[in-house]
Amino acid sequence: MDPYKETIQTWDKLAERYEQMFMDMDIYHESYAAFCDALGAEEGRLLEIGCGPGNITQYLQKKVPTLQITATDVSPSMIERVNINVPSAEARVMDARDVGALQESFNAIVCGFIIPYLSAEDCTQMISACGRLIQKGGVCYLSFVPGNPKESGFVTGSTGDRSYFHYHAKDRVMEDLSKAYLEVFKTFEIIYKKANGVTEMHLVVLARRLEG
Numbered sequence: 001m002d003p004y005k006e007t008i009q010t011w012d013k014l015a016e017r018y019e020q021m022f023m024d025m026d027i028y029h030e031s032y033a034a035f036c037d038a039l040g041a042e043e044g045r046l047l048e049i050g051c052g053p054g055n056i057t058q059y060l061q062k063k064v065p066t067l068q069i070t071a072t073d074v075s076p077s078m079i080e081r082v083n084i085n086v087p088s089a090e091a092r093v094m095d096a097r098d099v100g101a102l103q104e105s106f107n108a109i110v111c112g113f114i115i116p117y118l119s120a121e122d123c124t125q126m127i128s129a130c131g132r133l134i135q136k137g138g139v140c141y142l143s144f145v146p147g148n149p150k151e152s153g154f155v156t157g158s159t160g161d162r163s164y165f166h167y168h169a170k171d172r173v174m175e176d177l178s179k180a181y182l183e184v185f186k187t188f189e190i191i192y193k194k195a196n197g198v199t200e201m202h203l204v205v206l207a208r209r210l211e212g
């Protein structure tokens with residue numbers, strides 16, 4: 001089966017489980033708060049790509065109630081959770097590979113752990129699209145697990161369901177951002193302990209759209 005198809009099916013099946021585990025996880029809150037500080041403006045339009053059950057959207061909406069959030073995810077079950085968790089957001093089913101087709105512009109874009117589910121080529125295209133969709137001076141939030149792309153492959157979770165996990169080289173992602181006129185101004189290295197006790201480093205990057 002196509003790795004994307006299986007991965008998307010897995011996420012759709014595990015939406016409620018992900019919500020139970022991650023809706024209130026606070027290890028990323030410092031990075032969300034820094035993103036909110038960088039937003040500056042009280043009002044504005046924000047696009048979230050791969051929003052899951054709305055965990056980041058919920059944090060941002062509470063912190064900046066005037067933000068108009070469009071939360072997108074390829075999984076209809078995740079979008080159902082967003083509608084329940086953050087009714088003020090506009091929640092849409094959308095594949096991150098189709099972001100380039102959007103005809104809207106945003107003051108900010110959030111990409112929380114979506115690129116681990118995109119190939120290097122699709123990641124580059126999505127970041128390039130973000131550079132086009134985000135207004136000059138706007139802010140982008142991107143998180144991922146940097147690593148050796150050769151170690152990418154199917155991972156099987158405790159439910160037995162598989163998803164294809166992509167490691168992206170940090171330098172390549174930084175180059176993608178730079179080519180999209182997104183200038184990195186802050187990074188966070190967050191140590192995450194997985195259920196099996198193994199730790200990994202999660203990188204959060206905050207970038208601002210240059211006048212370009």
Ligand SMILES: C[S@@+](CC[C@H](N)C(=O)[O-])C[C@H]1O[C@@H](n2cnc3c(N)ncnc32)[C@H](O)[C@@H]1O
Pocket residue numbers: 007008011012022049050051052053055056072073074075078094095096097111112113114117
């Ligand atoms: C690890 S969760 C991240 C959720 C949330 N953004 C966060 O940071 O906690 C990954 C999300 O990406 C979504 N996803 C996977 N492949 C996708 C694709 N091709 N397009 C859009 N969303 C996708 C999954 O459905 C899931 O909700």
